[in-house]
Amino acid sequence: MAALAGAVTHETLAGIVNPLLTVAHHAYTATQIPYESDGMRRPGGSVLIAHWPVEANGRPLAGARCSAWLDDYYYRIHLSLEGIDLGNVVSIQTTPVQVWNAWFEPRTLTAIDGLDEGITVSGQPAPPLLFAALQERSYDLSVTPDGTPVLDTYITWVFAHGAAPQVRVTANRIIGWVFVPDWAEGVNERLAWATDILSSESMVEQRRALRSAPRREFEATVYADGRERQYLDMLLFGWSARMWALPIFPDIQQIAIGVPAGALVIPCTTEHLDFRAGGLAMLRSHDAGDVFDAEVVEIDTIGSTSLMLKRATQRAWPAGTRLYPVRSAQLREAPVLSRITDKLSSFEVGFRIVEPSDFPAAAPALLYRGRPVLAARPDESQELTHEFVRLLAELDNGTAAAPLVTDVAGRTMPVLLHRWVASGRADRAAWRSLLYWLRGRQRALWVPTHADDLTLIGIAPETSSTIDVAYLGYTRFGQAHSGRRDIRIELADGTALHRRITGSTEVSGTVERMVLDAAHGVVLSPATVARISFMSLCRLDSDSVEIHHLTDSEGVAQSEILLRGVRDDEF
Structure with missing residues (x-):
């Protein structure tokens, strides 16, 4: 149980x-x-009997109050922005700022500090101003081009209970250069790289680029008349050492469709022009003499047929308005004005671009022995120079009949002048891309002389690797030397062969036979060969290159470069 x-x-x-x-x-x-x-x-x-609350055996307890979501958002003053980076300010820039009283009781704004020259805060009554509990007010913070060249300041809303929230404002103030050049003399553009070269006694080089992008300068002749001359006088007096919004004059175009006030899109051509995202552009009256009718806008993104702006245009611009890409620049030196009359002045002005001027780098597509070939013929409307340089050391004690000269390297290097003339934006862009690829004196490419250096006097079968040429002393003076062992055979049909001479013999007093490193692949005869030229592996002889713009980018431009032979292909 x-x-x-x-x-x-x-x-x-x-x-x-x-x-x-x-x-x-x-x-x-x-x-x-x-x-x-x-x-x-x-x-x-x-x-x-009411005995509540009841306390029994009371004792002190140690502890701390934990923060909650409420404390993260309330009991303070909020601003909608922490900082404003306006970049280059060329016109009034206005940014909305919201101020929120996140207290559950009223707070009084006593002052707004930091309003330097050219900075205004509007949109609300002047302090003292009462903010009700949980009230938000909207202000407009405006920055004008007037004031210090470099702006870096704090705008502070000061409240009576001690709160002082701030907005940091940074900007570079610049003024648009609205004077157009005299195209009778064109516009000169200079690109300057920097290359460190270590050269041995055998003419072998090690080259290192010191700039990722070239320095860029523009020079032009300008005329100013009447009110424009007066305005120029004031600009140079008060702003000459500061930043300018410089239009890239060769890249001018006229817009085909008018732009209304408040527009955020400008229909235009952008291919091969110096526009950049985040950069500037200038709208200017079609009247070249009207320097007071211009507006600088800030580019957000670039499309194939339009520019998208960060801020809307301030006024309407009709069809035919001039449109320029703009770069930040400084005067290279103060211009000297020549007073032609009491109303007319002329002067030479030079600007140096202060922002990086990047451009797509591209070498010629044709390769020989792994390096590009400059196959484009130079402009021969003027004489082209061609010389040879040696590494010579001279010892002179002053008493000998002649100084002692030593050929240190025992070899010579050719120096060629190449003149370029192009018409149209595509040709200009291709030339600029080549210059950016060369990086001044750093990189090398094959350069034919484009001269009639060898005269073919016999027929060479397509399977043959030899050619007979008129006697020129090659076997005695030039055999197997850099600059005289590579040739370009241009055919009448426009094609070209590139070969290396591996040997030569003197067949007779009028004929030399040259052995090439590969078969021709085609029949060569005096009738089918237009020209045989020597080729040299060359670099630029200077880090500075000038482009002379005779007209705008749709027209003609000229440039000259000196090319110096190197031994890069031997190692």
């Missing part, structure tokens, strides 16, 4: 039933228990 554990319950005198009370508790007297109301008291019970 199972045993069960249990307890006998008894009702106490107060009528309270509790199974946990022992039998001995039946002798207790009635307990005075308070009730929530008189209606709940049993007859003869205790009187209703």
Whole structure:
């Protein structure tokens, strides 16, 4: 039989039933228990007494209040912006700023500090100004081109209870150069790289580029008449040492579709022009003499047929308006004005671009021995020079009949002048891409002389690797030397072969036979060969290259470069 554990319950005198009370508790007297109301008291019970809250065995407790989401957003003053970087300021730039009183009680704005020259804050009544609890007010912060050239300041909203939120404002103030050049003399552009060259006594070089992008300068002749001359006088007097928004004059175009005020898109041509995302552009009156009718806009992105702007245009511009890419520049030196009359002045002005002028670098597609070939013929409307240089050391004690001259390297290097003339934006872009690929004096490419250096006098079968040429003394003077061992064979149909001369012999007093490194692949004859020229592996002889823009980018430009032979292909 199972045993069960249990307890006998008894009702106490107060009528309270509790199974946990022992039998001995039946002798207790009635307990005075308070009730929530008189209606709940049993007859003869205790009187209703309020003892709440009840404290028993009190003791101090150590602790800290934990932060909540409420504390992260309230009990402070909020600004919608922490900083504004306006970049190059060429016109009034306005940015909205929201100020929010995140307190649950009113706060008073006592002042707005940091309003330097050319900075204004508008949109609300002047301080002192009461912000109601949880109230937000909107301000317009404007920066003008007037003031210090470099702006880096804080705008502070000062409140009576000690809060002082700030907005940092940074900008470069620049003024648009609105005077157009005299195209009768064109515009000169100079690109200048920097190359460190270590050269040995054997004319072997190690070359290192010191600039990732070239320095860029523009020079032009300008005429100013009447009010334009007066305005120029004031500009040069007050702003000559500061930053200018310089239009890239050769890249001018006239917009075909008018642009309304408040527009964020300018329909235009962008291919092969010096526009850049984040850069500037200038809209200017089609009247070249109206220097007061111009607007500089900031470019956000560039499309194939339009410019998207960061800020809307301030006025309407009709079809025919001039549009220029713009670069930040400084005057290279103060121009000297020549006063032709009391109203007319002329001067030469030179600008240096102060921002990186990047451009896609591209070498010629034609390769020979792993290096590009400058196959384009130079302009021969003027004489082209061609010389040879040697590494000579001269020792002269002053008493000898002649100084002692030593040919240190025992070899010569050709120096060629290459003149380039191009018409149209595509040709200009290709030439500029080649210059950017060369990086001044750093890189080398194959350069034919484009002269009639060898005269073919016999027929050479397509399987042959030899040619007979009129005697020129090659076997005696030029065999296997850099600059005279590689040739370009131009055919009458426009194709060209590039070969290396591996040997030569004098067949007779009028004929020399040359052995090439590969078969011709075609039949060569005096009738099918237009020209045979020597080729040299060359670099630029100078880090500076000039481009003379005779007209705008749709017209003609000229450039000259000196090319110097190197021994890079021997190692």
